[in-house]
Amino acid sequence: xxxxxxxxxxxxxxxxxxxxxxxxxxxxxxxxxxxxxxxxxxxxxxxxxxxxxxxxxxxxxxxxxxxxxxxxxxxxxxxxxxxxxxxxxxxxxxxxxxxxxxxxxxxxxxxxxxxxxxxxxxxxxxxxxxxxxxxxxxxxxxxxxxxxxxxxxxxxxxxxxxxxxxxxxxxxxxxxxxxxxxxxxxxxxxxxxxxxxxxxxxxxxxxxxxxxxxxxxxxxxxxxxxxxxxxxxxxxxxxxxxxxxxxxxxxxxxxxxxxxxxxxxxxxxxxxxxxxxxxxxxxxxxxxxxxxxxxxxxxxxxxxxxxxxxxxxxxxxxxxxxxxxxxxxxxxxxxxxxxxxxxxxxxxxxxxxxxxxxxxxxxxxxxxxxxxxxxxxxxxxxxxxxxxxxxxxxxxxxxxxxxxxxxxxxxxxxxxxxxxxxxxxxxxxxxxxxxxxxxxxxxxxxxxxxxxxxxxxxxxxxxxxxxxxxxxxxxxxxxxxxxxxxxxxxxxxxxxxxxxxx
Amino acid sequence: xxxxxxxxxxxxxxxxxxxxxxxxxxxxxxxxxxxxxxxxxxxxxxxxxxxxxxxxxxxxxxxxxxxxxxxxxxxxxxxxxxxxxxxxxxxxxxxxxxxxxxxxxxxxxxxxxxxxxxxxxxxxxxxxxxxxxxxxxxxxxxx
Numbered sequence: 001x002x003x004x005x006x007x008x009x010x011x012x013x014x015x016x017x018x019x020x021x022x023x024x025x026x027x028x029x030x031x032x033x034x035x036x037x038x039x040x041x042x043x044x045x046x047x048x049x050x051x052x053x054x055x056x057x058x059x060x061x062x063x064x065x066x067x068x069x070x071x072x073x074x075x076x077x078x079x080x081x082x083x084x085x086x087x088x089x090x091x092x093x094x095x096x097x098x099x100x101x102x103x104x105x106x107x108x109x110x111x112x113x114x115x116x117x118x119x120x121x122x123x124x125x126x127x128x129x130x131x132x133x134x135x136x137x138x139x140x141x142x143x144x145x146x147x148x149x150x151x152x153x154x155x156x157x158x159x160x161x162x163x164x165x166x167x168x169x170x171x172x173x174x175x176x177x178x179x180x181x182x183x184x185x186x187x188x189x190x191x192x193x194x195x196x197x198x199x200x201x202x203x204x205x206x207x208x209x210x211x212x213x214x215x216x217x218x219x220x221x222x223x224x225x226x227x228x229x230x231x232x233x234x235x236x237x238x239x240x241x242x243x244x245x246x247x248x249x250x251x252x253x254x255x256x257x258x259x260x261x262x263x264x265x266x267x268x269x270x271x272x273x274x275x276x277x278x279x280x281x282x283x284x285x286x287x288x289x290x291x292x293x294x295x296x297x298x299x300x301x302x303x304x305x306x307x308x309x310x311x312x313x314x315x316x317x318x319x320x321x322x323x324x325x326x327x328x329x330x331x332x333x334x335x336x337x338x339x340x341x342x343x344x345x346x347x348x349x350x351x352x353x354x355x356x357x358x359x360x361x362x363x364x365x366x367x368x369x370x371x372x373x374x375x376x377x378x379x380x381x382x383x384x385x386x387x388x389x390x391x392x393x394x395x396x397x398x399x400x401x402x403x404x405x406x407x408x409x410x411x412x413x414x415x416x417x418x419x420x421x422x423x424x425x426x427x428x429x430x431x432x433x434x435x436x437x438x439x440x441x442x443x444x445x446x447x448x449x450x451x452x453x454x455x456x457x458x459x460x461x462x463x464x465x466x467x468x469x470x471x472x473x474x475x476x477x478x479x480x481x482x483x484x485x486x487x488x489x490x491x492x493x494x495x496x497x498x499x500x501x502x
Numbered sequence: 503x504x505x506x507x508x509x510x511x512x513x514x515x516x517x518x519x520x521x522x523x524x525x526x527x528x529x530x531x532x533x534x535x536x537x538x539x540x541x542x543x544x545x546x547x548x549x550x551x552x553x554x555x556x557x558x559x560x561x562x563x564x565x566x567x568x569x570x571x572x573x574x575x576x577x578x579x580x581x582x583x584x585x586x587x588x589x590x591x592x593x594x595x596x597x598x599x600x601x602x603x604x605x606x607x608x609x610x611x612x613x614x615x616x617x618x619x620x621x622x623x624x625x626x627x628x629x630x631x632x633x634x635x636x637x638x639x640x641x642x643x644x645x
Contacts, residue, residue, distance in 0.1 A: 036633065169558035173516060176551030179544065180523065187541040192530045194541060195523075218585070225581055225611055226574050391614025392622045395605035402588060402604070403597075403630050407640040415589035423582060430567055431512050441548075449544040453537055461538030 003131060010358025013060055014366050022057070022065040023363055027370050030072020035080045037088030037213060037404040045069055045333045059341035060356050064363040066337060071123065071367045074313065075375060078115045078306060079382050083108055084397050086217040088404065090208060090443045091273035091309045093436055094281045096216060098294060098301025105297050108386060112379045113244035114299050115306045116372055118255045122307030123368035125259040126266070126314035131361060134318050134350075137267045141319055144268055146455035147466050151475035152268070153448040156275045158479035159282040160437050162486050170433045178441015181206050182449070189453055201413045208442050209408045214421020215428075215435045217401040222426045224394050241376055251303035254284050262308025266315025274443050276312035277305035278436070286486065314364060321345050321357060509563030516556025520549040581611055597635070597642040601627035 013019060045066050057065070074089075081087040082099035095115065102111040129137075144152070157179075161171030184195045185205030196202040261283065262276035284304040285294040294301045319325040324346040326332035338345055343353055350357045386393070405418045425435060452466075459465035467473050523545050530541040570578060588604045602623045609619030635642040 033638070036638075167564075169555045169562070172551050172555035173512075173559065176516075176520075176548050176555060179548035179551065183544050183548065187530075189537050190531070190541045192541045194530065194545065195526065221608070222578055222581070225577055226570050389614070391609045391612040391619060392626075394612055395608035395619075395623065396626050398585075398608055399601050399605050399626055399630060402585075402592075403601070403634055403640075403642070406592065406642070407634060407638075410641055412589050412593050415592065416586065419582065419585040419589065422585070426578075430569065431508060432564065432567070445544070445548075452543070453539055456538045457536050 006354060006358045007131065007362065009354065010360075010362035013355055013359035014064065014362035019061050019064050019359070019363060020366065022061055023068045023367050024370055024374075026065040026068020026070075027072040027367055027374060030069035030074075031076035031079075031371075031375065032072075033069070034073030034076020034078075034088070037077070037080060037086050037209070037217075037400065045337070059338070059343050059353075060359040062337065062341065063334070063356065063360050064367075066334060067360065067364055068367045068370075070313065070334075071119075071310070071364075071371050074309065075116065075119055075371055078119070079112065080400075082111045082115060082302070083382060083385055084217070084400075085220045086397060086401060086404070087212055088209065089273070090212070090439055091277040091305065091312075093212060093216070093439045094277045094305040095302055095309075097281070097436060098296075098298050101295070101297035102299070102302065103386065107297065108383045109379050110244060110247055110299060111302050112382060113241075113376060114248040114251060114302045116375045116379070117245065117248040118251070118258070118303040118306035119310040120368050120372040121252075121255040122259040122262060122310035123314060123371075124365065125256065126263040126311035127361060127365050127368070129260075129263045129311075130314055130317060130364075134322055137264075137315075137318050141267045142323075143471065145469075146451040146458065147472045148469060148475065149268075149451040150448060150455055150466060151472040151479070152275070153444050153451070155475045155479040155482070156278055156444065157437070157440065157448075159482040160278050160440055162483045167432070168483065168487070170431070171437055174428070174434050174437035175441055178438035179445045179448075181211060181438065181442050182445025188450070199413070201409075201411055205446065206417075206442055207408055207414065208439065210405050210414050210418050211421055211442050212439055213401045213405050214418040215425035215438060217397060218418060218422025219425030219429060221394055221398050221401075222422060223429065224390070244376070244379065247299070248303070251300050254300045254303045255307040257283065258304040258307035259311040262311035263315040265308075266312025267318050273309045273312045273316075274440065276308040276315075278440055280304040280308035282482070286482075310368075317360075317364075321349055321360075505566045506563035508566045508569070509559045513556045513558070513560025513563065516552045516559065520553035520556065523549040523552070577611060581608065584608070593643045596644050598624075598627045598631050598644075601630065 014023070074092075077088045077092050078095055078099070081092040081096045083103055085096055085100040085103075087093045087096045099111045099115065102108060157175050161175040162168050180195075182205075184202055186193050186196075186203045193203060258280040261280055262273075265276040265279060266273065281294075281301060281304050284300050285292055288294060288298070288300060292298055292300065316326075316331050320331040320335060322345075324335070324344065326335045335345060343349070343356060388396070402415060402418070405414050406412075408414065428435060428438075455465050456463070467476065527542045527545045530545075584604060584607045588600055591603070592600045602620075605623035605626060606619055609623060610616070614622070631642060634640040635644075
């Protein structure tokens with residue numbers, strides 16, 4: 001078979017000692033950098049690109065290094081998310097919901113193991129998708145016009161507001177706040193400054209790192225301060241690797257579903273890991289019904305977004321490699337790197353530079369495997385961070401949060417903002433209002449608006465454009481269902497006998 | 503008697519916020535030809551959601567959770583001021599000094615003893631400085 005022959009050739013490239021070493025180094029550096037919020041994979045890759053040029057590393061090897069960093073930083077980010085509730089990327093916000101609860105219950109080891117294994121499963125399955133469906137999916141992604149993107153985002157918001165919290169009204173409050181925060185800044189269409197209060201720093205809009213770290217990390221420190229005795233972190237014993245793996249495998253189907261949906265969503269340029277992980281979480285929460293302890297520490301709540309996130313990262317490679325369209329900020333940086341090496345991604349890439357395409361595919365697989373082998377044994381080491389006394393751990397979390405925020409724009413104004421968001425997050429938690437939809441609003445709100453306005457501009461103000469394709473109609477219908485169905489299901493299920501545990 | 507004041511107040515606050523948003527968008531004007539719905543549509547959508555959900559909270563409030571008592575509230579207030587002080591002092595006195603002060607104050611709030619807290623604060627600050635400024639090249643302010 002043609003594909004297998006190419007793949008073998010790819011593994012031949014990836015298994016060369018230099019490339020293997022680069023993959024390992026990339027994964028290692030990526031993990032460390034990813035643990036520090038505010039730096040993120042984009043900056044890590046951007047810093048390392050000039051080095052790869054300077055070192056004269058061949059393009060295929062440089063790509064291997066960069067994608068290793070990409071994978072590593074995603075997992076590293078999951079570590080600080082699960083252990084410290086400091087999510088550094090939008091997609092890891094979802095992992096924080098159940099991951100941090102598990103940590104508070106002394107099950108950080110299990111959460112980290114599930115995260116590592118789910119990332120591996122998501123990465124591996126989606127690589128098969130990449131190998132066999134790349135050209136097909138590239139065509140599918142092009143069919144997503146502005147109206148379809150708008151419908152997809154409405155679906156994401158609807159699913160999350162109805163599922164993230166215990167109560168739809170509170171989910172809607174969060175979605176409204178998020179959408180509002182997303183409009184802050186200079187409107188790119190009309191150059192009108194919106195809600196900037198004359199602050200030049202706000203013209204660029206709310207930086208999502210500032211919002212996230214404020215809402216999650218800073219408010220967590222404030223909550224902890226309320227009762228310095230209660231809620232003391234218990235650190236459970238970390239089991240053996242085999243038992244951790246066995247526990248993680250109870251979420252096998254969750255991982256598979258997350259991988260498939262994450263991969264498909266990841267193929268869509270712009271949607272990427274955020275929608276993928278949010279949707280996977282919402283789906284699993286819905287499927288689990290009353291059995292789930294989602295939001296209170298459910299392993300499935302970690303497995304789904306982690307698998308989806310990694311799968312979508314690989315899905316995002318499809319439009320990059322086959323169309324030359326970067327689907328995310330990170331793939332945009334990878335595109336820059338490719339162009340710098342005189343490699344133009346596009347339909348002809350696979351034919352002209354098979355060693356790059358197949359070498360990259362093979363190295364993705366190896367990167368994923370290395371990530372698992374490196375991090376599963378280290379789970380115990382990571383968890384031991386929690387054994388620090390609270391008078392050292394919580395101030396440390398605050399310091400990391402502030403330095404991360406400062407690192408994004410080197411702006412002291414952002415520090416004031418992050419404190420304000422910390423206070424807001426504290427208040428919202430007291431009111432049982434979920435935080436995740438706010439992040440989704442800040443990240444996706446501007447994209448949703450852009451697509452809505454683009455669709456309306458193309459149709460000359462005719463609203464029917466939003467329901468003019470079967471794809472858009474079905475996505476909007478799904479959005480409606482995801483709001484209406486859960487309360488109905490709850491009503492049907494409860495009288496059916498199973499006593500509600502609360 | 504269960505108090506439900508928090509949800510009521512939050513609901514009313516959200517409705518007021520929605521009104522304020524709509525009032526604030528009065529001046530937003532877009533380019534009419536290429537942009538049929540203009541820069542107001544999205545804020546209005548958000549305001550609509552806030553008004554709707556705010557009304558819902560105000561009409562069907564849940565019982566309050568525990569709100570902090572006076573001494574705890576004072577501690578939260580002090581720490582919030584410390585955070586703001588950090589934002590103000592970071593650039594004037596440099597990263598290591600400001601972060602040490604921040605962590606020391608927090609450690610004391612978490613009932614750490616003075617000297618171990620100081621040592622921990624200084625250690626973590628220097629470590630973060632090395633990591634972010636030296637290794638990763640983030641331009642952190644130096645004294």
